[in-house]
Amino acid sequence: MEDQVTARLTEMLGAGAVLTSGTDQARYLSDWRDRHRGTARCVVMPKTTQEVASVLRLCGELGVPVFPQGGNTSVCGGSVPSEDGRGIVLSLERMNRVRDVNARNNSMIVEAGCVLAAVQEAARAAERYFPLSLGAEGSCQIGGNIATNAGGTSVVRYGNTRDLVLGLEAVLPDGRIWNGLRTLRKDNSGYDLKNLFIGSEGTLAVVTAAALKLFPLAPTTLTSFFALNDVEQAVALGEKLQKQFPGELVALEMMSRSELEIVLRHIPGSHCPLGEKGQWQLLVELTSSAPPAALTEQLNACVEDAMTEGIVLDAVVAANEKQREKLWHLRHSVTEANKREGMGLTHDIAVPVYRIPDFIERAGAMLQRDFPGVEVVVVGHIGDGNLHYIGMLTHEAWRNTADKPACQLRLAHALYDIAIAMGGTFSAEHGIGSLHLDEMRRYKDPVELDLMQQVKQLLDPRGIMNPGRVLPPRAQ
Numbered sequence: 001m002e003d004q005v006t007a008r009l010t011e012m013l014g015a016g017a018v019l020t021s022g023t024d025q026a027r028y029l030s031d032w033r034d035r036h037r038g039t040a041r042c043v044v045m046p047k048t049t050q051e052v053a054s055v056l057r058l059c060g061e062l063g064v065p066v067f068p069q070g071g072n073t074s075v076c077g078g079s080v081p082s083e084d085g086r087g088i089v090l091s092l093e094r095m096n097r098v099r100d101v102n103a104r105n106n107s108m109i110v111e112a113g114c115v116l117a118a119v120q121e122a123a124r125a126a127e128r129y130f131p132l133s134l135g136a137e138g139s140c141q142i143g144g145n146i147a148t149n150a151g152g153t154s155v156v157r158y159g160n161t162r163d164l165v166l167g168l169e170a171v172l173p174d175g176r177i178w179n180g181l182r183t184l185r186k187d188n189s190g191y192d193l194k195n196l197f198i199g200s201e202g203t204l205a206v207v208t209a210a211a212l213k214l215f216p217l218a219p220t221t222l223t224s225f226f227a228l229n230d231v232e233q234a235v236a237l238g239e240k241l242q243k244q245f246p247g248e249l250v251a252l253e254m255m256s257r258s259e260l261e262i263v264l265r266h267i268p269g270s271h272c273p274l275g276e277k278g279q280w281q282l283l284v285e286l287t288s289s290a291p292p293a294a295l296t297e298q299l300n301a302c303v304e305d306a307m308t309e310g311i312v313l314d315a316v317v318a319a320n321e322k323q324r325e326k327l328w329h330l331r332h333s334v335t336e337a338n339k340r341e342g343m344g345l346t347h348d349i350a351v352p353v354y355r356i357p358d359f360i361e362r363a364g365a366m367l368q369r370d371f372p373g374v375e376v377v378v379v380g381h382i383g384d385g386n387l388h389y390i391g392m393l394t395h396e397a398w399r400n401t402a403d404k405p406a407c408q409l410r411l412a413h414a415l416y417d418i419a420i421a422m423g424g425t426f427s428a429e430h431g432i433g434s435l436h437l438d439e440m441r442r443y444k445d446p447v448e449l450d451l452m453q454q455v456k457q458l459l460d461p462r463g464i465m466n467p468g469r470v471l472p473p474r475a476q
Contacts, residue, residue, distance in 0.1 A: 005064055005088070006042045012054055017094070019043040028089045031080055032073055032139075033339055036434065038081035040067070043089040049169060049177055049208040055090060056206065056464075057175030065467050066090050066173075068202035070144025071115065073136040075335075075346065076433030078201050078469050079144065087467075092143050095208060101126045106214040107166060107183040112143025112207050119212070128214035131158040131250070135332040143207050149199035151429030153285075153331070156242070156383030157250040158215075160429070161198065167211035168194045173204075173460045183211045196455070201431055202466040204459045218287035222295050223318040225327050226303070227278025232357040233311045234280045237303070238382050239353070241284060244302045248295075251285040252383035253331050258392070259338075259377045260330065266340040267333040271326065273316045282382075283331050334379050338390065343398035344377065345391040345411055349419045350428035353385040362418050363389060371411060373397060386428040389415060409438065416443065437472040 010018045019025050020042045030037040041064070046052045059066050065087030072079045081087050092113040099109040103126045110119055116137040123130040132145060134152035144150075146168070150161045158164065167182040180194055197205055228234045231254075238252045257279045264270050274281070288295050296317055306312040318324040338344040351359050364376055371391060380387035391411055393401070401407055416426040416439060426439045440449065452471055456463075 005058075005062060008058060009042065009044055009055065009088070012058070013044065013046060013051055017045045017047070017051075019045070025089075028069060028072065028091060029080060031075070031077065033075065036074075036077035036080045038067075038083050039085035040081045040087055040089045041085065043091055045091045045094045047094045049095075049171060052090070052092075052095075052171045052206055052208055053175045053177050055088075056171055056173055059088065059464055060174050060462060063462055063464065064088060065464050066206075067466055068092065068143075068147070068206050070112065070141035070147070071136065071139045073140040073144065074148070074431065074433055076427075076431050076435040078148065078431050078433030078435075078466070082468055087464075090206065092141060092206075092208070095143075096141075098122045099209065101128070101214075102183070103128055103214070105183055106216070107211055108214055109181055109183070109209060109211050110142055111209045112141060112146070114142050116140050116142055116145060123214050124217070126214075127217055129217050130164070130212060130214055132161055132164055135335055142210060142212075146198055146207050146210055147201050148431040149429070151381065151384070151386060153251045153253055153381060155381055155386070155429075156252050157247070157287075162195060164213045165194060165198060165210055166213055168197055168207055169209035170197050170205040170207050173462070173465050177208075178205070181209060181211045199431070201433065201470050203456060203470050204465060206465075218289065220286075220288045220290055220292050220295050221324070222286045222288070222292065222299065223324040223327055224284045224299060224315060225273060225318075226282040226284065226315045227274045227280075227313040228282060228311060229279045229313065230311070231280055231360050233306075234282050235353065235356050235382060237282065237306055237312065240306075241302060242383065244298070245286055245288075248286045248288045249284070249383070250287050251283065252381070253283040254378070254380045254382045255281045255283070255331065255334070256376070256378040257281070258375055259334055259379050259390075262341045262377065262392075263330055263333050263337040266337040267329070270330055270333060272330065273327075274314045277313045283327060331379070334388075338377065338392065342392055342394040345374075345393070345408055347389045347391075347412060347415050347426070348386070348428050348430040349389050349415065349424060349426065350384070350386045351419050351422045351424035353382065355422045355424070356380070356382060356385060356387065359387065359418060359422060359424070360389075363415055366414055366418065367391060367411075370414065374411075381429075384428075385424070412439070413442070432470045434468055437468075440470070441472050 067081040095111040095113040131154040375392040377390040
């Protein structure tokens, strides 16, 4: 069966599009942090939607699992194949064309393999703005962003990826192509199928292209960095900024001092303009049609009381694009820095914004009591309540940890129990992958899970699409 599958795929796509050697396949078989690994018969790299359809049709006929892959930047094990080696990796990297940019319609159509930074640049070239932004934007692909409903740093103003997608082109497990590449803002003609595929992590279909929303470029962008000692006051300042700048506040990012120190320690060229001030840092970005001086004056007036009262210890406003990039470099470098620091047990939690201080207090007390020696590291999108709450261990401490999977699960469930009790979630933007199947069983409503399973069975009756991801197996 293995030789037949590989041979037929090679005949179909050409030898250059089917990777079979271990060396050629290596980078597709583990995630970038090297925490999830698998094996595959081959890695297939189609160039067209029709080729994707042919691959899925063949794999459907033969019952061969298909593991769709974009930039392979998942942190939940959703982008690598399983360990049994029965399936193929379907890489979308050669499907990377920008098909159309329509400035008059504020829309663009791109293929799934387009790197997010290239999508942003194509929009800018047309004097438009595509607002999805995250640390991996130089390597993640838009198809993967759509598959995971990525969040990022601009959610407070523009929403998740779901809010930025107008239409999709997708290939179903039986090889049929659904062309839903409409660029309308309003289309109330039946079920909204695109939202079924957004966030499904390749378990229902392969997204091959997307119609995306664009926005006019704002004449003024203002980026500032604040130092505070109290997380409750940081959240209160964020709420004040949202009230003062409705429609202009794009990003509201928070970092603990512990996270900032890790970045400064491991990322060459990083520098904090506020020195060692503050246990919490707040990165704020505004866009506006107002002149820079007027917007800066508004911001100063908004935070003047907090500065006078000592709530804000210090602040800096980027004077030019280079300074802005340096501030964002601190934020976008956290994942790479954490990887170098040690074993970061990351938890992608969301709670209602006003409960963030409660969560941090309760979670910190729990860690100090039950997991002594684990450092608390926090980075979060506090405008939408999403916290990346990280238990950091040195590499040596992690090597000496007995029963690592049990330790990870115990810590995760202790934190998730706190978040769920506050009306929160265990997965805000990273997705489920293979990592959070236990949480799906533990926290999701049984009726909700059953409906998901029914949708999966309807669209993928042979279970070939990214098996072992998102949905736990049905109880026998």
